[in-house]
Each structure stands twice: as C-alpha cells, then as structure tokens.
Amino acid sequence: MHRDDRARLSLLSLILLNLVLCSTAFAEDDRRGSKAHEDLRPFANASRLIAEGRDAFRFDTFGDEAFWGGRLRLHEALAEVPPSTALAVGLKLDVQSLPRGLRRGLKRGLIDLDDPAVTAALLELNAVVGVTGFFEGEDLVSVGVQCALCHSTVDDSFAPGIGRRLDGWANRDLDVGTIISLAPDLSAFGGPLGVSDDDVRAVVRSWGPGKFDASLLLDGKAFREDGKPGAVLIPPAFGLAGVNLHTWTGWGSVSHWNALVANLEMGGQGTFIDKRLDDAERFPIAAREGASETRPEVDRVSPKLAALQLYQLALEAPKPPRHSFDRRAAKRGKALFSGQANCASCHVAPLFTEPGHNLHTPEEIGIDSFQADRSPTGAYRTSPLRGLWTHEKGGYYHDGRFATLLEVVEHYNDFFALDLNPEQQSDVVEYLKSL
Numbered sequence: 102m103h104r105d106d107r108a109r110l111s112l113l114s115l116i117l118l119n120l121v122l123c124s125t126a127f128a129e130d131d132r133r134g135s136k137a138h139e140d141l142r143p144f145a146n147a148s149r150l151i152a153e154g155r156d157a158f159r160f161d162t163f164g165d166e167a168f169w170g171g172r173l174r175l176h177e178a179l180a181e182v183p184p185s186t187a188l189a190v191g192l193k194l195d196v197q198s199l200p201r202g203l204r205r206g207l208k209r210g211l212i213d214l215d216d217p218a219v220t221a222a223l224l225e226l227n228a229v230v231g232v233t234g235f236f237e238g239e240d241l242v243s244v245g246v247q248c249a250l251c252h253s254t255v256d257d258s259f260a261p262g263i264g265r266r267l268d269g270w271a272n273r274d275l276d277v278g279t280i281i282s283l284a285p286d287l288s289a290f291g292g293p294l295g296v297s298d299d300d301v302r303a304v305v306r307s308w309g310p311g312k313f314d315a316s317l318l319l320d321g322k323a324f325r326e327d328g329k330p331g332a333v334l335i336p337p338a339f340g341l342a343g344v345n346l347h348t349w350t351g352w353g354s355v356s357h358w359n360a361l362v363a364n365l366e367m368g369g370q371g372t373f374i375d376k377r378l379d380d381a382e383r384f385p386i387a388a389r390e391g392a393s394e395t396r397p398e399v400d401r402v403s404p405k406l407a408a409l410q411l412y413q414l415a416l417e418a419p420k421p422p423r424h425s426f427d428r429r430a431a432k433r434g435k436a437l438f439s440g441q442a443n444c445a446s447c448h449v450a451p452l453f454t455e456p457g458h459n460l461h462t463p464e465e466i467g468i469d470s471f472q473a474d475r476s477p478t479g480a481y482r483t484s485p486l487r488g489l490w491t492h493e494k495g496g497y498y499h500d501g502r503f504a505t506l507l508e509v510v511e512h513y514n515d516f517f518a519l520d521l522n523p524e525q526q527s528d529v530v531e532y533l534k535s536l
C-alpha cells in the first residue's frame with residue numbers, strides 16, 4: 102500500500118475509532134460519556150488540522166500570485182516552457198492529478214513533451230507540484246507557488262520527475278534560480294536591491310539546483326567573500342517535531358519561519374511581525390523596506406499557521422531503504438557516534454539535535470560565519486539528522502560545502518582531533534545513512 106493511502110487509512114481509522122469510542126462512552130453514561138468525548142477532542146482536532154495543513158502546504162498560494170504572476174510575470178515565461186524543460190529544471194509532476202488518458206498517452210510517448218501548450222494543460226490540471234496556474238478561458242494569466250515547490254518531490258514511480266508526492270522531502274533537483282531568471286520583470290528583486298534585472302538574473306542563476314537564498318531580500322548579500330553564491334540548500338520539512346529552533350541558522354520555530362517565508366519570500370498576503378529585521382546593520386534592505394511588520398487588509402497567512410505547523414510536525418522522516426547501508430558497520434558507527442566521535446554531545450538521539458537550545462557559534466563547529474551572520478542568531482543550528490539519505494544531492498551543511506557524508510565526518514575528525522581511523526570514519530557514515 103502506498104504512503105498516502107496508508108496515511109488516509111490511518112486517518113480514517115482514527116476518525117472511526119473516535120466515533121466508536123464516543124458513542125460507546127455516551128451509551129454507558131451521559132455524564133461520563135461527555136467526559137470521554139472531551140478527552141477525545143484533541144485527536145479529532147489534530148486530524149482536522151493535519152488535513153487542513155496538508156492542503157495549505159500543497160495548494161495554498163496565500164495570494165502570492167500577485168507577486169509571481171502580477172509583478173514578475175512568470176506565467177508569460179512558463180507559457181513558453183515545454184514540459185521537458187520544466188522537468189529539467191526540477192519541477193515535478195503529481196501523477197495522481199493526471200487523468201488516465203493522459204497517463205496512457207505519456208506511457209506510449211504520444212504526448213509531445215516539447216510542446217509548451219502541454220505545460221499549460223498540466224498547470225490547468227494542477228499537476229505541477231508547488232505551482233498553480235490561474236486561467237481566463239484558455240489563457241494562463243497568472244501563476245502562484247506553494248510550500249510544496251521546494252519542500253516536496255515525487256517518488257518517480259511513473260517516470261523520472263513524475264510520481265506520487267513526497268511531502269517534506271527537499272527538492273534538490275529544483276533550480277529555483279533558473280526558474281526566477283526566466284521572469285520578464287525582475288524589478289521586484291532589483292528595486293529593493295538597487296540593481297538591474299540583468300544583475301538579479303546573474304545572482305539567481307548562480308544558485309544552482311536545490312538552493313535558494315531566503316536572506317537576499319533582507320540583507321542584499323548575494324555572494325560570499327570567496328565569490329560563491331550566498332544561497333543555502335533546501336532542508337527537509339519532515340522529522341521536525343521536538344526540534345527547538347529551525348532553519349540552518351535557527352531563526353525561530355516552525356511557525357515563525359512559515360510566516361516569514363509565506364509573507365517575505367513567497368510574496369503571500371499576510372501579517373508578519375519580526376522586529377529583529379529593523380536591525381539596519383544586519384538587514385539593511387529589510388530595515389529600509391519596513392519588512393519587520395506587514396499588515397495587509399486581508400490576512401491569508403495567519404489563519405493557516407496552526408494547521409501548517411501541525412502538518413509539518415506530523416511528517417516523519419522516512420526510513421532508509423533496506424539494503425542502502427551496511428548494518429554491521431552502522432552498529433559499530435552508532436557506538437562511535439556517542440563514544441569516541443562524540444557526535445551525540447550535540448546530535449542527541451532520537452531528535453539528533455539538542456533537546457533544549459540547539460545553536461552553536463561558527464567557531465564551535467569549525468566553519469566560517471558568513472551565513473550565521475545573516476541570521477539574528479549569529480549561529481548555526483544543530484541539524485536533525487534523520488532522513489539524511491533523502492538529500493544527498495547538493496551535499497551537506499547549509500551550503501553543501503561537504504559533498505558527501507564522509508567529507509562531513511573527515512571535517513569533524515580533523516577539527517575535533519577525534520583520531521578516528523578510516524574504517525571508523527566509514528562506520529560512522531554507515532550509521533548516518535541508517536538514520
């Protein structure tokens with residue numbers, strides 16, 4: 102049975118269980134019955150919120166079509182992009198939204214994936230994960246994006262890039278920068294940054310797949326001192342329950358970041374307040390643009406925050422495939438992780454981050470402070486490590502500076518002088534792959 106079906110089935114059984122328990126309780130005794138009913142209310146509430154949150158995560162644009170369509174006019178570019186190109190820049194297709202006839206056509210190679218009209222048709226079917234087209238008659242007149250654009254992928258069960266949704270998985274194929282660069286009007290970025298559209302194009306094209314720079318419109322720091330792009334990797338949005346601070350640099354809770362992203366990054370229409378953005382030294386652009394407080398007449402974000410948060414917290418990190426790591430080596434690696442390698446001093450199981458305050462200065466983990474300095478915290482957050490196997494592409498650490506898990510372990514081995522021999526290092530890697 103598929104993940105989604107299983108989730109639906111367990112939701113259904115939970116609701117049925119609620120009904121059965123409620124009705125038996127009522128039958129037993131009126132007073133005790135209503136007590137039992139109240140005890141069960143949180144479960145029903147959670148199921149409802151999780152369902153609402155999934156809808157918002159997958160389909161809600163929060164009104165951001167006013168930004169992506171209205172200002173960037175991205176739909177004009179998308180109308181000329183054939184599906185083959187859309188797939189090549191990492192956009193994913195949800196096979197469950199494709200009608201049977203279309204699936205058959207695709208399987209038999211009867212659908213022309215080099216025809217831009219097919220892209221519009223796919224948008225009309227709501228099949229492009231994280232992207233919503235708005236139509237007047239046949240014409241694509243605007244476009245909006247969702248959380249799922251960056252934080253969902255598909256299982257490729259139908260074809261590469263086409264399959265069932267995997268919510269919470271970082272889409273490390275997605276080249277957001279290239280997609281943005283196609284927009285005819287980039288003044289929404291160029292204006293606040295005080296640069297031309299062409300300069301914006303050069304910046305966003307430097308990001309590469311799986312990366313996005315959420316701080317660009319806050320501080321205008323497009324490049325690091327070494328000339329590398331300031332963009333960071335898209336992290337998973339699963340396995341976050343129990344984790345204190347979120348984002349690579351610990352900006353705040355899941356809900357804080359969801360509100361920031363929906364309003365300031367996606368261009369959704371909602372209320373957002375974070376006075377830390379008035380710090381003109383750290384956030385010159387945000388401070389000048391008054392980003393620390395947005396209060397549109399209609400708030401389309403705040404009413405969704407509770408549901409969005411609950412949905413993300415309910416997304417478990419997926420278990421690694423059976424034969425994807427060496428079990429015996431992983432067992433030895435586990436012992437090293439909390440022993441000689443001392444990883445567990447920060448990555449505490451089962452959360453794999455600190456239960457408590459989970460931030461570290463750049464010096465404490467032996468890296469530069471560029472990205473930490475772009476956050477109000479000035480620090481890096483201990484990454485929760487579950488499901489590492491789902492985001493190998495793009496590498497590890499916030500900017501992907503370590504191409505493999507072995508490089509991560511080698512870094513710690515040098516920096517903390519752990520004295521792990523090559524075999525022990527590879528055991529730790531096998532353990533990381535098992536999480």
Ligand code: HEC
Pocket residue numbers: 246247248249250251252277312313314315316333334335336337338341346347348349350355358359362363367409413
């Ligand atoms: C354009 C791509 C993009 C979109 C759209 C997007 N995100 Fe993100 N998300 C990112 C990136 C990149 C980061 C890392 C930011 C950082 O650490 O500076 C991130 C970080 C996060 C985190 C922190 C995860 C952790 O490890 O603690 C959460 C939670 C999250 N996003 C949820 C959402 C939600 C919910 C939405 C929709 C409201 C959303 N994101 C929309 C790219 C995106």
Ligand code: HEC
Pocket residue numbers: 349350438442443444445446447448460461465466481482483484486489496497498499500506509510513514529533
């Ligand atoms: C002093 C605390 C600390 C210790 C000790 C530590 N880590 Fe980390 N770890 C962090 C922080 C902070 C980050 C986030 C770095 C960043 O954002 O660039 C991190 C990131 C990682 C990542 C990258 C996760 C990702 O999603 O890219 C891996 C893998 C990892 N650590 C494994 C280990 C292993 C294995 C050890 C032991 C050899 C270890 N860590 C020891 C704090 C620590």
